[in-house]
Amino acid sequence: MDYIDLRSDTVSHPTPAMREAMARAAVGDDVYHDDPTVNQLEAEAAAKLGKEAAVFVTSGTQGNLCALLAHCQRGESIIIGDTSHIFRYEQGGMAQVGGIVPHTVPVQADATMRLCDLENAINPDDEHKPVTRLVALENTHNAAGGLPISAEYTAEVAEFARRNRLMLHIDGARIFNAAAAFAVDVKELVAGADSVTFCLSKGLCAPVGSVLAGEQDFIQRARRARKALGGSLRQAGVLAAAGLIGLQEMTDRLIGDHQNAQLLAEGLSEFPGVRILSQNTNFIYFSLAPDVEMTLDEFVRVLREDYNIRMSPYSGEKGVIRLRTHYWIDRPAIAKIVSAVSAILP
Ligand SMILES: *Cc1c(COP(=O)(O)O)cnc(C)c1O
Numbered sequence: 001m002d003y004i005d006l007r008s009d010t011v012s013h014p015t016p017a018m019r020e021a022m023a024r025a026a027v028g029d030d031v032y033h034d035d036p037t038v039n040q041l042e043a044e045a046a047a048k049l050g051k052e053a054a055v056f057v058t059s060g061t062q063g064n065l066c067a068l069l070a071h072c073q074r075g076e077s078i079i080i081g082d083t084s085h086i087f088r089y090e091q092g093g094m095a096q097v098g099g100i101v102p103h104t105v106p107v108q109a110d111a112t113m114r115l116c117d118l119e120n121a122i123n124p125d126d127e128h129k130p131v132t133r134l135v136a137l138e139n140t141h142n143a144a145g146g147l148p149i150s151a152e153y154t155a156e157v158a159e160f161a162r163r164n165r166l167m168l169h170i171d172g173a174r175i176f177n178a179a180a181a182f183a184v185d186v187k188e189l190v191a192g193a194d195s196v197t198f199c200l201s202k203g204l205c206a207p208v209g210s211v212l213a214g215e216q217d218f219i220q221r222a223r224r225a226r227k228a229l230g231g232s233l234r235q236a237g238v239l240a241a242a243g244l245i246g247l248q249e250m251t252d253r254l255i256g257d258h259q260n261a262q263l264l265a266e267g268l269s270e271f272p273g274v275r276i277l278s279q280n281t282n283f284i285y286f287s288l289a290p291d292v293e294m295t296l297d298e299f300v301r302v303l304r305e306d307y308n309i310r311m312s313p314y315s316g317e318k319g320v321i322r323l324r325t326h327y328w329i330d331r332p333a334i335a336k337i338v339s340a341v342s343a344i345l346p
Pocket residue numbers: 059060061062085086138140141142171173174199210
């Protein structure tokens with residue numbers, strides 16, 4: 001990449017090894033289950049997560065929607081965090097497409113939801129109320145600053161779900177970042193979940209795709225939903241080939257992205273003009289000190305125009321910039337960012 005792009009980890013380009021694997025990929029028609037590379041990706045992803053089966057989907061949004069459509073009937077309700085990606089940033093697809101009613105519960109500063117709040121969100125068997133079918137977690141939690149949630153907490157929610165005959169879905173777009181942060185096998189973080197999605201196209205660096213995993217018959221229903229959503233692809237092996245490298249080779253290096261985020265936050269915190277608000281996993285949030293004369297938009301523009309560095313104001317909160325490290329943000333890039341900021345801020 002010829003510029004330094006910190007706006008998201010979704011901006012990560014495929015690696016040279018991925019491009020080569022894409023060019024060489026064996027392919028077939030995946031709607032006939034004939035694509036060996038897609039089949040391999042699905043099998044390896046399921047094994048890595050400790051689930052029976054998996055399905056390759058075009059995006060995390062599609063994976064979450066396929067999961068909800070496969071778990072719920074129209075008119076049923078799910079319990080979900082009020083700041084969750086599924087509720088806030090997926091256009092209410094569950095309601096638009098599935099007739100599913102979100103019942104939101106506050107997400108705490110530590111990225112969890114209180115069990116008593118989850119309990120209170122379960123509708124009684126009452127003809128006035130939609131039937132509650134599912135509870136959803138997010139790990140790492142986007143709006144909670146990229147905080148990971150632990151295997152212990154997830155197990156508590158899984159136990160709560162089982163006790164109340166609810167399904168548990170995990171939006172694990174960055175579940176491998178969570179596994180890296182806790183230094184645990186990713187299986188432990190999803191052990192009690194009926195379904196889990198993760199993104200190949202963020203920290204894992206693939207150009208396209210996510211994976212949804214769960215039990216065999218659930219995945220069959222999710223495949224039906226994927227088809228209806230237009231997400232069943234033909235020679236998708238060219239995409240899955242990059243995803244396989246992401247799954248096989250990129251998960252173990254995510255801790256480096258976290259270390260780089262920490263290093264960058266430390267570097268920026270040296271400037272009196274910068275207020276670091278949080279740094280977790282590969283996320284940094286910061287604002288400019290009140291006495292900095294430049295506006296946030298000007299700061300972003302100067303970095304972009306004069307230094308080839310891209311940052312973006314955070315849509316969730318005014319006056320805040322969010323940064324995310326990824327494969328293409330290396331140590332020299334961190335040094336360049338810190339030096340550019342030192343030149344701009346007094
Ligand atoms: C990125 C993301 C998704 C899915 O996003 P797509 O852009 O549709 O792949 C879902 N949940 C979370 C928490 C995310 O960060």
